[in-house]
Amino acid sequence: MSQRWRLTVSRGPAGRDLLHRDVAAAWNTILDALVAAAAPDAPRPRDASDEPPPDERDAGRARVAFAAPVPVGMTSRAELLDVVLPVGRLTRRRLRESVEPLLPAGHTLVSAHDVWAGEPSLPSLVTAADYLVEVRVEGSADGDSGSSSVARAVRALLSEAVIPRPGRDVGRATANLRPLILELRLGESSDDAVNLSMRLLVDQELGSGRPEEVVDALARFSPALTLVAVERTGFVLRPAPAVVARVAKPARRPRHRIERRGV
Numbered sequence: 001m002s003q004r005w006r007l008t009v010s011r012g013p014a015g016r017d018l019l020h021r022d023v024a025a026a027w028n029t030i031l032d033a034l035v036a037a038a039a040p041d042a043p044r045p046r047d048a049s050d051e052p053p054p055d056e057r058d059a060g061r062a063r064v065a066f067a068a069p070v071p072v073g074m075t076s077r078a079e080l081l082d083v084v085l086p087v088g089r090l091t092r093r094r095l096r097e098s099v100e101p102l103l104p105a106g107h108t109l110v111s112a113h114d115v116w117a118g119e120p121s122l123p124s125l126v127t128a129a130d131y132l133v134e135v136r137v138e139g140s141a142d143g144d145s146g147s148s149s150v151a152r153a154v155r156a157l158l159s160e161a162v163i164p165r166p167g168r169d170v171g172r173a174t175a176n177l178r179p180l181i182l183e184l185r186l187g188e189s190s191d192d193a194v195n196l197s198m199r200l201l202v203d204q205e206l207g208s209g210r211p212e213e214v215v216d217a218l219a220r221f222s223p224a225l226t227l228v229a230v231e232r233t234g235f236v237l238r239p240a241p242a243v244v245a246r247v248a249k250p251a252r253r254p255r256h257r258i259e260r261r262g263v
Contacts, residue, residue, distance in 0.1 A: 180201040
């Protein structure tokens with residue numbers, strides 16, 4: 001019987017500059033350790049150097065799926081990934097004992113819980129991502145604080161219907177950044193360091209919003225801005241389809257034909 005774990009992992013400054021391929025390689029090693037812990041006598045399902053199968057739901061193979069890769073230079077508070085084990089069962093304690101010693105640099109296992117093995121793939125459930133972005137204001141008008149300048153820029157940006165995305169084909173839906181900005185708010189700030197909270201859409205057709213694009217767009221309405229740090233704080237997932245149990249209908253009792261005979 002297969003088991004599917006959804007893990008929440010943080011990525012601190014020590015892991016900020018890791019490439020996704022290096023992170024994925026580390027998780028391939030972790031996957032082998034989990035398979036061995038779940039079913040010590042089971043045959044090794046794959047080589048550690050193998051890429052995950054193209055069909056994430058390919059039954060019979062251990063696999064790991066990321067909600068979304070973490071870009072180089074970004075930290076994260078709550079990355080999501082699914083680990084599917086084709087055979088055997090693990091307790092949460094045994095899973096932690098297998099995962100934690102092998103995590104990539106700067107990564108910490110925050111939590112783990114069982115999910116239904118037949119649930120749609122994790123990447124297909126992601127609808128948006130939340131970010132905390134720190135920017136530095138390079139210059140502002142006399143008597144005007146950096147946070148005030150950025151606050152006005154946020155209001156001006158959100159009032160726009162079309163925000164061009166550099167390098168995109170003009171006229172296509174993917175060339176407009178505005179539909180990808182679901183939320184944009186000013187956080188705690190000082191005179192020259194401003195924190196922004198963003199919720200950006202993740203869509204198969206429109207693409208995914210990127211914090212650096214939003215900062216570049218804000219710079220059109222404010223003094224020069226420099227991106228200092230980006231932290232992904234979480235994801236928004238669409239609800240998984242409900243599992244409806246089919247209840248067998250009781251068999252109908254046969255009707256007996258009553259013959260009427262004349263007297």
